Amino acid sequence: MMAKNDDAPPSRLTSKQTWLISQASIRAHRLLTGALAGVNYRGFHYRLLAALEEFGPASQAALGRRTEMDRSDVVAALNELDDRGLVKRAPDPRDSRRNVVTITSIGRAELKRLDDILAAVQDELLEPLSPSERRHLAELLARVVAHHTAD
């Protein structure tokens, strides 16, 4: 007997906004991790570099809060960035419990390179949408996210 098309998901799922968001997120995640893996980075590397470049030197605990990473994972990720010379760690003279983490000039250059790569990912993800539709999507999502974000 011929193989039927037995891989279509049930319409109960496909009609739900939660499902659409989840599917879109899976696709976005794939594009993103794929693009970063191509240049030997992971998402949290970018998040850490972005936080350091925007807010300046910070403790590891503060970086964890900003990037929503676990304290243990921050340690490991910073080890890797340190090994590549993208960040520097130094003891905080004002609070010796802390390390002050600073982005290096190499780190800034790499961040710029990653910016370009991620911009291309945004473009690829939203290819079927017009510029105004992309803005509208972002605005709607931002309102949903803000509404469910506790302060």
Place this chain on the structure above:
Amino acid sequence: MMAKNDDAPPSRLTSKQTWLISQASIRAHRLLTGALAGVNYRGFHYRLLAALEEFGPASQAALGRRTEMDRSDVVAALNELDDRGLVKRAPDPRDSRRNVVTITSIGRAELKRLDDILAAVQDELLEPLSPSERRHLAELLARVVAHHTAD
């Protein structure tokens, strides 16, 4: 020294659609798993019941394809549904490699109950959006997802 607000994510992230989608997906996932956990279900239970109710009795392999679940996980999830009397498994008389899985009347009743719960979740997730905005969001996401879905 006063604690600064050191938990805001970098704008490099918050401005990216991939980030917004991912954040929205995390929120949606939380609402969904929370609501289902409240009545002792998991997402894949609903997906399996929905597939069975829409497409009729199916083999476990086919269910795995439809619900995008791993073959191993389908086995475990069906064991649970079977234990609760929501599905029945019987050997396929036409192909004895297969089990034919059928939803029971109890299963249908439970699916209805879950439908109501999930409808409430959609509503809660999209609370800040008007009906027409919700439709627009769904339409934009559907186009993005379709574009990145291989046939």
Place this chain on the structure above:
DNA sequence: CAAATTTCAGTTCCACTGAGATGG
């Protein structure tokens, strides 16, 4: 003494892989 930071080691959860048994 209570709280915060860095770090390591261990746990838990999930998705997936491999392989055996059965059968088409």
Place this chain on the structure above:
DNA sequence: CCCATCTCAGTGAAACTGAAATTT
């Protein structure tokens, strides 16, 4: 012989937990 199915056991990654050491 090759492929599909069901099942279980095991692997590996990711996020988190606990606790120790240090300092505020």
